[in-house]
Amino acid sequence: MNNYTKKVACMAIPLFCLNLTMAAESNLSDLDIRKAVAIEEAASVNQNTRKVTGVVKDENGEPVIGASVVEVGTTNGIMTDMDGKFELSVKANGSLQVSYVGFVTQTIKPGKKKNIQIILQEDNQALDEVVVVAFGKSTKEAFTGSAGIMKSDDLLKAQVSNPAQALAGRVAGVQLSNSSSQPGSSPSITIRGFGSISSDTEPLIVVDGMPFDGDLNLINSNDIESMTVLKDAASNALYGARGANGVIMITTKKGKNGDAKVSVDAKWGANSNGLQNYKTTNAQQFYETYYKMLYNYYITEPGGSMSATDAHALANQHLTNSSSGVGPGYMIYTVPEGQDFIQQGGVMNPGATMGALYDYNGQKFWLQADDWEEIGLQNGFRQEYNVSVSGASERINYYTSIGYLDQDGIQEGSMQKRLTARAKLDYQAKKWLKVGANFNYTKYNYSQTSEGTIGTGTIWSTIKSQAPIYPVYLRDANKNIMIDQWGEKMYDFAQAYDLTRAGGVGGNCIFSNKYRSDETTGNSFIASGYADINLTQDLTFTFNANAYDYDRRYTYATSPFVDYYTSSSDNGYLSKASYRTFTYNTQQLLNYNKQFGKHDVGAMVGHEYYNYKYESLSASGRNFGIDGTRELATLLNLNNNPYSYSNSYNNEGYFFRAMYNYDAKYFGSVSYRRDASSRFAKEHRWGNFWSVGGAWLISKEAFFNAPWVNSLKLKASVGSQGNDNIGDYLYADSYKVVNNDDQAAYQWRQKGSSDITWETNTNWNIGTEFDLFGGRLGGSLDYFYRKTSDMLFSLNTPPSIGYTSYFVNLGDMRNAGIELVLQGTLISNKDFKWDVNFNISHVKNKVLTLPDAIKTTKVDGHNGYVNLDKSFVSKYKYFVAEGLSLYTWYLPKFAGLDPETGESLFYKDILDEAGNVTGQETTKDASQATDYLIGDALPSFYGGLGTSLSYRGFDFSINLNYQLGGKAYDYTYQTLMHTSTTTSTTWHKDILNAWSPENTGSNIPRLQFAEKYSQNPRSDRFITNASYLNIQNINLGYTLPSSLTQKYNVQNIRVYFSGENLFYFSARQGFDPRYTLKGYSNPELYSPIRTISGGISLTF
Secondary structure, three states, X not given: OHXXXXXXXXXXXXXXXXXXXXXXXXXOOOOOOOOXXXXXXXOOOOOOEEXXXXXXEOOOOOEOOOOXXXXXXXXXXXXXXXXXXXXXEEEOOOOEEEEOOOEOOEEEOOOOOOEEEXXXXXXXXXXXXXXXXXXXXXXXOOOOOOEEEEEHHHHHHXXXXXXXXXXXXOOOOEEEEOOOOOOOOOOEEEEOOOXXXXXXXXXXXXXXXXXXXXXXXXXXXXXXXXXXXXXXXXXXXXXXXXXXXXXXXXXEOOOOEEEEEEEEEEEEEEEEEOOOOOOEOOHXXXXXXXXXXXXXXXXXXXXXXXXXXXXXXXXXXHHHOOOOOOOOOOOOEEOOOOOOOEEXXXXXXXXXXXXXXXXXXXXXXXXXXXXXXXXXXXXXXXXXXXXXXXEEOOOEEEEEEEEEEEEEOOXXXXXXXXXXXXXXXXXXXXXXXXXXXXXXXXXXXXXXXXXXXXXXXXXXXXXXXXXXXXXXXXXXXXXXXXXXXOOOEOEOOOEEOOEEOOOOOOOOHHHHHXXXXXXXXXEEEEEEEEEEEEOOOOEEEEEEEEEEEEEEEEEEEEOHHHHHXXXXXOOOEEEEEEEEEEEEEEEEEEEEEEEEOOEEEEEEEEEEEEEEEEEEEEEEEEEEOOOXXXXXXXXXXXXXXXXXXXXXXXXXXXXXXXXEEEOOOEEEEEXXXXXXXXXXXXXXXXXXXXXXXXXXXXXXXXXXXXXXXXXXXXXXXXXXXXEXXXXXXXXXXXXXXXXXXXXXXEXXXXXXXXXXXXXXXXXXEEEEEEEEHHHOEEEEEEEEEEEEEOOEEEEEOOHHHOOOEEEEEOOEEEEEEEEEEEEEEEEEOOOEEEEEEEEEEEEEEEEEEOOHHHOOEEEOOEEEEEEEOHHHOOOOEEEEEOOOOOOEEEEEOEEEEOOOOOOXXXXXXXXXXXXXXXXXXXXXXXXXXXXXXXXXXXXXXXXXXXXXXXXXXEEEEEEEEEEEOOEEEOHHHHHHOOOEOOOOEOOEHHHHHOOEOOEOOOOOOOXXXXXXXXXXXXXXXXXXXXXXXXXXXXXXXXXXXXXHHHHHOOOEEEEEEEEEEEEEEEOOOOOOHHHOOOOXXXXXXXXXXXXXXXXXXXXX
């Protein structure tokens, strides 16, 4: 098998050369015309008839398969064959009507011509007819599966560097989440719910028919013709192991018949912070609230039972004394001599002014509040340019492009640059041979800034939660920012001069970011080629080959300058790494298509081999010998931990598909794939996957009489797929090699499980597609049921046996739901057109069975286990159990406030001696509270809606995406509702309504220093509705009249303005549920970016 694979892979090279050589031929002979299959025999033939042959193509020069060619006024007609060709006997003066769903019907008079070519123009009002499927294309009529399509016109309206980001709200069943919005990051994509507990749930990406394991940031959106999301087994079962979580088919652009087309697009804009801030206290409110927290404590028994006067005086003293150890640490207001900062009643002295002179042992500093968001973030400039040249003739179709993107992020040190070039060529070398090549090169460079888990202290959490009283810079007595001996601004680290941020929070995230760099540069090559060989009129052999190479260089460095102001003594730190991903894929396909009478039969057999290889090499060190360099050779001290790693993955499959339709009304399909994956032991390496689908175009039935229904199709499919995205080498024992006194020693790394095998997905899909009122309203409705069996689990073992866990296939889960898609044209006339679109999806997740070994806990009759998200310091807990959603919150339940004291109460189960629940009580100690099932984090509904209008040259469009339901944990809000301790954290304004003896109706716990029990512990009090509405994109443009532009040999000029990720609405201002589908949040991550830009497009 390996030798064979090497041979077929090498065949791609001469195919490329043959393609380029033949493309240079200048004299092109006419293609032979093969006879088409008749749908109906002509009613009569007489002496006045003659034969007319021809070919029907679309605007891209591709043959239109199954187009109807009918002699006007008769039932004499045929359907075009696989090459778009036909042959028909017609009357000498007869006319032909050529039609196909998705294209404008044409009526032509052949005259004396015997051989004609017909170019059908796309009808934007009709249903999208061509669906890109596994290893080929299908008509929408014949397609029995479920798919969503996003075309280039919609894609280009989105200002995204990663094309997947444009899918947000545009395709039913697709959910996107962004754990980070840094330049160079990619969204997480989920199709029809989570299909696994332990394994990867990302869909397979296929670019021009070949699986793609690279970074989608490497692909220029301007080169994409369409993105098709395949969602059910009938659509993607032929991809076997890699298609279990859905497939996204990306098809790049081709040339169109006619003169060469030159397109130029340029846009310029700005990136800004797209995340709203919480409603937090300003500087005055912060001090007033802090004062109340201290005052409320001092008048209680634990605080000394002071009089109101004494409590007032002590609270002011601690609040304004930077070294008290009780207050916030900084006093930034100047108060009139002899007066209190906070007056009786808790209101700031109206005579207090911002800014204060601070004296430390005779050295004077000016303290004032700085806007950390304004200083730490920026508006980044964005520019993008794209040029393409394309065209097509009888034998050649070509598309070439070059694109450049340069954008700055919203924090200094974050940016992205990308240069792309693509050349795509199809050549009809002989009447029996067609070859093609597609080459893409990307030069890529991006820099990212610091992120982390909760508590890291990045700029992102600082601007959300730090009190608005702290300076960024040190200032002298004249209020000027101090400059050090190297000419650099001096930053305030809150670690000197008796100045500290309360709680011991030192450092300066803006300084840390300025003197670090994190950069990745890379080059990517994607090359593919194919050959179509017509063995007979009905039998075609296709060979496809593809190679992908992506080399990256990573450099992380901190400046030696950091040592002068921090505890570091490294004299600079440098880490270098090199990564390479290389894949190749070969496919051999044999396609048979035959039409006879009203029968249309198609069959395909094929073989595919895929190889993936990943390699990395890294090293680091400190102590720069030459400052400012970025090479390990300039370091005086190299760390003794250089590291290298490599990983490989192979997949091979044999597959078959058969398709049949009768009279273009009844459609059936069946597919089968036998797949092998290197991620399993040899005994379990092969899996069998299949699908069966059928469709009925009921609107073509003679009994169907509804003039307002243009098309109505019923469809159903079922199939099984495998998921091998479980990680590598889990079937084999693995060890770490360690140095034991210069002798090799081995430590357990992982216990292998030789009997693990595929996670299996069984998918059912039932639906309908419709086109109504003359194309004014169209859409689809689908119900799906997706069951995952043999899910992979890690079971714990006693540490005494040498390893801690092993993997087994146990457990089932299902996702079921509906999808509704609607497209409508409200108004359509010569000057004005108004379209609307809407989609909504509902998915319900449920765990069906779990291994007995992990069902360690029983809650409300459900057996399962606690899933603790360790990456967030155990802040989030789910309960995974049979009968529940995979992401069911498991938290203490808030029971309101003690009416006498205003303290938080939490429910606690009362247990008998046998551990049975006999009742319920409340407790003030959250650590003693019982965890309960709080609800499902996953949303109930999600989707998108939009509208587009055009009037005489003006065009406008807006698209929104939304989510309804689901429960999310607002960790930042929990942080902002703190009490009890010294703090540098601001408060949410809700704290101003805290319980007090005068405000006993509040549900906000009391505000008091030195509490015995926390008033804001982890509980369902901070569970928030996860619904949101996001304005994803707005586009406004004007196309100049062609009568004006064509005078200057310009076919089209359009100027436009576009906005991306403009605004969102959520249950609480500042809270962003878009971060993840699982309901949690991390305030330490890069904020979403809002982009506003303008541009111009020209076509020559």
